Amino acid sequence: xxxxxxxxxxxxxxxxxxxxxxxxxxxxxxxxxxxxxxxxxxxxxxxxxxxxxxxxxxxxxxxxxxxxxxxxxxxxxxxxxxxxxxxxxxxxxxxxxxxxxxxxxxxxxxxxx
Amino acid sequence: xxxxxxxxxxxxxxxxxxxxxxxxxxxxxxxxxxxxxxxxxxxxxxxxxxxxxxxxxxxxxxxxxxxxxxxxxxxxxxxxxxxxxxxxxxxxxxxxxxxxxxxxxxxxxxxx
Numbered sequence: 334x335x336x337x338x339x340x341x342x343x344x345x346x347x348x349x350x351x352x353x354x355x356x357x358x359x360x361x362x363x364x365x366x367x368x369x370x371x372x373x374x375x376x377x378x379x380x381x382x383x384x385x386x387x388x389x390x391x392x393x394x395x396x397x398x399x400x401x402x403x404x405x406x407x408x409x410x411x412x413x414x415x416x417x418x419x420x421x422x423x424x425x426x427x428x429x430x431x432x433x434x435x436x437x438x439x440x441x442x443x444x445x446x
Numbered sequence: 447x448x449x450x451x452x453x454x455x456x457x458x459x460x461x462x463x464x465x466x467x468x469x470x471x472x473x474x475x476x477x478x479x480x481x482x483x484x485x486x487x488x489x490x491x492x493x494x495x496x497x498x499x500x501x502x503x504x505x506x507x508x509x510x511x512x513x514x515x516x517x518x519x520x521x522x523x524x525x526x527x528x529x530x531x532x533x534x535x536x537x538x539x540x541x542x543x544x545x546x547x548x549x550x551x552x553x554x555x556x557x558x
Contacts (some may be wrong), residue, residue: 336489337489348546363546366545373550373551374550374551375450375535375537375548375549375550375551376490376535376546376548377548378545378546378547380542381545388543389543391557413551424489425492427488431544432544433478433480433495433497433539434492434495435492436492437482437489437490437491438489439488439489440485440489
């Protein structure tokens with residue numbers, strides 16, 4: 334069974350530029366999560382989708398971050414414009430609807446200069 | 447709000463040593479508790495979990511017991527191997543939200 338796929342794996346941008354991350358969850362997983370993991374900290378939830386609807390985006394900085402999951406499968410997370418403090422690893426995870434176990438992708442490491 | 451406090455690292459052990467990584471939590475109700483592991487260059491993987499008080503989760507020689515009276519979920523392994531070198535994260539999930547709250551992680555290095 335294929336795992337959660339993410340791309341790109343690494344991205345370096347300058348502050349005020351835009352960047353987008355892509356996630357393809359495990360087939361059949363209705364629930365999708367985006368986490369931000371700053372160096373030395375645990376992952377922090379940014380947004381949770383159930384199919385193509387948002388369940389919780391209370392931790393998403395909506396002035397600069399946006400996310401979508403248009404067809405209930407793949408998802409993109411965008412930052413526009415990026416700030417230095419956005420440097421982090423962005424993790425995507427998925428799970429079967431109602432299940433506790435989340436499966437994580439390898440992450441995208443973002444460096445903002 | 448909910449929170450998880452983990453033993454600070456890094457932790458360095460010799461092969462075959464006993465491992466304990468402390469984890470305590472603050473939550474309302476009865477959360478499920480998890481240990482996730484992140485090997486170098488890989489994504490987070492579920493190591494073990496426990497869903498109610500006094501449950502013991504176990505996997506790959508690792509164990510953790512859900513202690514509601516001390517709000518703890520300490521990770522233990524009797525004899526670590528070099529291949530156990532990784533970052534370990536304790537996490538909780540409230541009863542209904544299906545959202546994980548993570549601790550800050552503990553880096554473990556096992557030397558041959």
